[in-house]
Amino acid sequence: MSMDxxxxxxxxxxxxxxxxxxxxRxxxxxxxxxxxxxxxVGTNCSLPRLTAEIGIPGGAPGWLGWLVVAEPDGRIVGAAAGGVPGASTGEIYTLCTAPDRRRRGIGGxxxxxxxxxxxxxxxxxxQVTLLRDGDPALAFFTARGFTGEGRRLVRAL
Structure with missing residues (x-):
């Protein structure tokens, strides 16, 4: 299935x-x-913060902006944000899919x-830092070649 x-x-x-x-949650x-x-939730989901971040893709050093996947009806079912804050290393700040749309290729x-x-x-x-130890996203990232200990994972691009 192709994702837009x-x-x-x-x-x-x-x-x-x-x-x-x-x-x-x-x-x-x-x-x-x-x-x-x-x-x-308060820290990561602040509407003023997200609005500002969407408004500056490529406008801040190393910031690449937000990406989304939407269904044909416009519902956002996946979102990711990242950047390249240091030499040769990209950082995934956020990557999530709607719980009812997981395992459909959106995250990939x-x-x-x-x-x-x-x-x-x-x-x-x-690199990616998981929200917590035992984060359910660990299986997603390790299946795509990420390795590491604890909450910090890395893979070659």
Missing amino acids: VRAAVAMDAAPISHLLATAI HSCTGVLAPDDVARL ALLAAIGDRMRPLEARRQ
Whole structure:
């Protein structure tokens, strides 16, 4: 199944915020304390922050912007953000899919697209930091060649 990955636009900020909050709650509720889950949602899903980040792709050193996958009806079902903050290393800041749309190629399409944006900036590897120990995303990333200990994973691009 082919995925249409595109750069996020201003009107995507609220749907991205909702998607991130849903993904964080889905993977952290029952594992982290409710206050910790609320703090993660508050920090990572801030609408003003997302709106500002969408408005500056390529405008900040190393920042590559937000990418999204939307269904034909416009529902955002996947989102990713990344950059190349240091020499030869790309960083995946966020990559998530709607819990009801997992295992359909959305995450893989986003990961490939963000890698395609990192290569021209001479990134030779990608890194990601998982939200928590035992994060359900660990299986996704290790299946795609990421290795590491704890929450920090890396792979060659």
